[in-house]
Amino acid sequence: MKLIYFTEKTIPKSTTRSGTAKVTFNKTGVISINQKACDKMLLSPGDKISIAQDEKVPENWYIFKDTNGFEVRGGYDKKGCLFNHSLLTQTVVDALGLPIDKTHGFLVAGKPTTVNGDKTQFWGLIAPVQ
DSSP: OOOOOOOTTTSOOOOOGGGSOEEEEOTTSEEEEOHHHHHHHTOOTTOEEEEEEOSSSTTOEEEEEOTTSEEOEEOGGGOSEEEEOHHHHHHHHHHTTOOTTSOEEEEEOSSOBOOTTOSOOBEEEEOOOO
8 A cells, every 4th residue: 555645744725715816707797806916916906907818828818917908996895906897707718618607716827927028917817627
């Protein structure tokens, strides 16, 4: 017999919900960015963001600050940021083959991606596992 041990050292507890940077696409069309993600992206109410899909790898999605984007407002209880856009929510969820009648949370990548020397920081959205 060869055992695989699952202990605090081999598989530590994950951080709490508020401890991870996350973007949530709500089934009602609300797109919320939690406080950890706002801090990571240096995002504040009044800033604008856009969401982009990689044409070559369509399951890869990114969120980034963009003067031509959607303006975010303060989140509930003044935590994080959010905005409403039902069609955008449906587009992202459909493209990933996720059920549209459910809310989906996406982790924000630990480090941003840059493209061709552009100063824009593209933060990857890590899709939930189905």
